[in-house]
Amino acid sequence: MGPSGCGKSTLLRSINRMNDLIADTRITGSILIDGVDILSEHTDVIELRKRVGMVFQKPNPFPKSIFENIAFGIRIHKLAQGLEIKSRVEKALRAANLWEEVKMRLSDNAFSLSGGQQQRLCIARCMAVEPEIILLDEPASALDPHSTARLEELLRELKKSYTIVIVTHNLQQAARLSDYCAFLMLGELIEFDRTELLFTTPKDRRTEDFLSGKFG
Amino acid sequence: MNIRKGVDRDIRKVFLANAILAATVLVGILVFLLSYGVRAFFPSPLAFTDPSSRPVKVSEFLTGTVWNPDAYGQPSYGIIPLLLGSFITTLIALVIAVPLGVASAVFIAERLKGWQRITAKVIIELFAGFPSVIIGFFGLLVLGPFLARLFNVPSGLNLLTAGVTLALMSLPTIITVSDDALLVVPNSYREAAYALGASPWITATRIILPAARSGILAAVMLGFGRAVGETMAVLMVAGNAPVIPRSLFDPVRTITSTIAIELGETAFNTPHFFSLFALGFILFIIALATNLIAESLFRREKRSFTL
Numbered sequence: 001m002g003p004s005g006c007g008k009s010t011l012l013r014s015i016n017r018m019n020d021l022i023a024d025t026r027i028t029g030s031i032l033i034d035g036v037d038i039l040s041e042h043t044d045v046i047e048l049r050k051r052v053g054m055v056f057q058k059p060n061p062f063p064k065s066i067f068e069n070i071a072f073g074i075r076i077h078k079l080a081q082g083l084e085i086k087s088r089v090e091k092a093l094r095a096a097n098l099w100e101e102v103k104m105r106l107s108d109n110a111f112s113l114s115g116g117q118q119q120r121l122c123i124a125r126c127m128a129v130e131p132e133i134i135l136l137d138e139p140a141s142a143l144d145p146h147s148t149a150r151l152e153e154l155l156r157e158l159k160k161s162y163t164i165v166i167v168t169h170n171l172q173q174a175a176r177l178s179d180y181c182a183f184l185m186l187g188e189l190i191e192f193d194r195t196e197l198l199f200t201t202p203k204d205r206r207t208e209d210f211l212s213g214k215f216g
Numbered sequence: 217m218n219i220r221k222g223v224d225r226d227i228r229k230v231f232l233a234n235a236i237l238a239a240t241v242l243v244g245i246l247v248f249l250l251s252y253g254v255r256a257f258f259p260s261p262l263a264f265t266d267p268s269s270r271p272v273k274v275s276e277f278l279t280g281t282v283w284n285p286d287a288y289g290q291p292s293y294g295i296i297p298l299l300l301g302s303f304i305t306t307l308i309a310l311v312i313a314v315p316l317g318v319a320s321a322v323f324i325a326e327r328l329k330g331w332q333r334i335t336a337k338v339i340i341e342l343f344a345g346f347p348s349v350i351i352g353f354f355g356l357l358v359l360g361p362f363l364a365r366l367f368n369v370p371s372g373l374n375l376l377t378a379g380v381t382l383a384l385m386s387l388p389t390i391i392t393v394s395d396d397a398l399l400v401v402p403n404s405y406r407e408a409a410y411a412l413g414a415s416p417w418i419t420a421t422r423i424i425l426p427a428a429r430s431g432i433l434a435a436v437m438l439g440f441g442r443a444v445g446e447t448m449a450v451l452m453v454a455g456n457a458p459v460i461p462r463s464l465f466d467p468v469r470t471i472t473s474t475i476a477i478e479l480g481e482t483a484f485n486t487p488h489f490f491s492l493f494a495l496g497f498i499l500f501i502i503a504l505a506t507n508l509i510a511e512s513l514f515r516r517e518k519r520s521f522t523l
């Protein structure tokens with residue numbers, strides 16, 4: 001968490017090398033996943049992005065059917081064939097708590113879903129390729145409170161089986177969802193700690209100010 | 217406030233006048249073509265002095281397989297060979313130019329950045345503005361002889377050369393319009409695909425192209441229009457025998473070339489003269505039909521893909 005423009009998204013997008021897509025990007029340092037530096041030039045970026053899935057701020061389903069949105073990742077990574085694709089799609093949609101709402105309309109266009117449903121569809125799409133880590137970039141910022149509550153419920157479920165890295169500018173959300181919390185400001189990591197410690201006894205003055213609402 | 221309202225009203229009038237003017241010109245062209253064209257099918261004022269200037273029969277015009285209006289005493293006015301000439305050359309052009317053009321557009325839109333992109337666009341747009349006579353020269357002196365040697369046929373002035381020349385001419389149109397269509401595909405689709413571990417190739421073919429397909433269709437339609445309406449270049453390389461082609465290496469004559477070749481050499485107000493306007497009208501109908509088909513395809517597209 002951190003105020004706008006502090007580099008939360010940039011940091012998040014470094015973890016699956018999405019920043020590579022931006023022209024004139026310069027990346028220094030290292031990011032280790034299971035001890036391997038993913039910023040090294042030997043990294044297979046495609047394999048990396050399969051292991052590290054991402055959900056964006058605004059729901060961005062493909063202009064395809066609900067089914068095809070989920071099946072896309074399964075197909076391109078050849079994770080399943082024929083009928084098994086169907087069962088995988090169902091599994092992913094169930095995992096994202098979306099199955100009951102869409103099971104009768106899988107061939108409808110994904111844009112016919114509500115914003116909250118679209119965002120859960122994007123999460124299902126991400127989980128269908130069975131990543132180890134899921135990156136979420138302010139996934140609830142475009143959603144209404146009800147959809148946000150459902151999304152958070154889902155994320156609490158998912159964090160039992162996945163490593164989740166979530167960016168948020170919503171303090172309560174960070175407190176509710178996370179085990180560990182990092183506070184960023186102006187491109188700098190100010191503080192990183194267990195969430196309850198960071199929220200109750202911040203060590204840095206700036207963290208304290210942010211938490212008490214003096215800025216942000 | 218009143219002044220603003222007045223200006224608003226005046227500007228509205230100016231736009232309305234422009235719209236009416238444009239529509240009038242279009243309708244005027246149509247009426248002109250039609251009024252001249254139909255006279256080919258009625259007795260001409262010269263019928264008394266020249267026995268060969270009998271009116272053209274509509275059935276003969278639409279279904280006749282011989283176009284030979286100059287034959288003394290026995291003129292024939294069948295447009296089938298000309299229609300086939302236009303359609304087959306255009307078909308060859310599109311078969312070559314559509315895959316090549318769309319692939320180039322994908323490359324330019326998805327892979328090139330910054331100055332490379334701008335350079336590529338400038339060159340292609342320059343090529344789009346090339347005078348067609350120059351491309352005709354190229355077809356006549358370079359492409360024709362090359363294809364003749366390649367396929368070991370006596371003359372390079374044939375259907376194939378005409379098709380390839382037309383492909384060259386419609387390529388820039390197809391590339392630029394497809395490129396524009398690809399550029400308006402939201403970046404979030406690309407991000408979504410890349411974040412799932414899709415390669416650039418898969419992203420382009422499975423996500424971006426389908427998302428841009430109505431724009432790509434527009435590009436194909438414009439390419440079709442360019443090819444079917446092209447006159448000069450195709451006239452220079454097609455061989456211009458108004459016969460039904462039996463192979464890729466037979467000469468053909470298109471509707472447009474026929475009008476260009478014959479209009480200067482016919483006597484005014486003869487059935488031959490008027491029949492050329494009828495040809496023009498047919499061309500107009502083809503263009504109109506293509507546009508309507510494209511339009512209805514867009515509509516269907518919109519219905520199935522609204523936000």
